[in-house]
Amino acid sequence: MTPMDALPLGGSKRERVHVNKELLGKLKTAGIVIKESLCYDMKPTLQVMYQRYTHVNEIYARVLDMVNERTWPKELGKAPNQTDIVSLFVARTIWHNTYVKILPLVEEYEDMQAWLEENPDCKSDLQIWGVIKSKYTIADLTEWLQKQKGQKKTRSPKKHASKSPSKSESKGKGKEKEIVQKEVETKKKSHKKKKGVASTSG
Numbered sequence: 001m002t003p004m005d006a007l008p009l010g011g012s013k014r015e016r017v018h019v020n021k022e023l024l025g026k027l028k029t030a031g032i033v034i035k036e037s038l039c040y041d042m043k044p045t046l047q048v049m050y051q052r053y054t055h056v057n058e059i060y061a062r063v064l065d066m067v068n069e070r071t072w073p074k075e076l077g078k079a080p081n082q083t084d085i086v087s088l089f090v091a092r093t094i095w096h097n098t099y100v101k102i103l104p105l106v107e108e109y110e111d112m113q114a115w116l117e118e119n120p121d122c123k124s125d126l127q128i129w130g131v132i133k134s135k136y137t138i139a140d141l142t143e144w145l146q147k148q149k150g151q152k153k154t155r156s157p158k159k160h161a162s163k164s165p166s167k168s169e170s171k172g173k174g175k176e177k178e179i180v181q182k183e184v185e186t187k188k189k190s191h192k193k194k195k196g197v198a199s200t201s202g
Helices: 021-029 046-068 082-086 092-108 110-116 125-129 138-155 167-201
Strands: none
Touching: 046 082, 046 092, 046 110, 046 138, 082 092, 092 110, 092 138, 110 125
């Protein structure tokens, strides 16, 4: 399945998120900060989707750290897994078919990342997208990423095989020539000595 085949943002009724308030309470009791507004947005913008994605990863990383360090409170029972945490924010099918397939690709592009995070210093909609819309979708982002990938390919032409040798290579070759020359000179000298010995003996 390609990103373009991903499920629609709204999903079906069966895919709507039912926030597990008990789990939310556990995470808060464990000292983990939860951005609850991201749980209840039923019509998320592209920015909210990205912020959900990064927030889920942050929460899960914190839980893993606590489990590894054995600081997860025993009275809270078993620590939640990634699927439990994902389910607080988005339906699992949409998470796997859309979020994790497309959103990690944004990390290569700082300007887009800043825009999705709603950074105060980020570029404007027009600067990022080249067009102003009331709402940008996953399909828009997929198309944008494909364009960026295409531009990267055209910017970096293939390297030719007949490239000039590097400095280290040329230095190495220079040393080899010096050694060969010295060997030739020593051979000539020894040859002259032999000739001299032959003439005196005659």
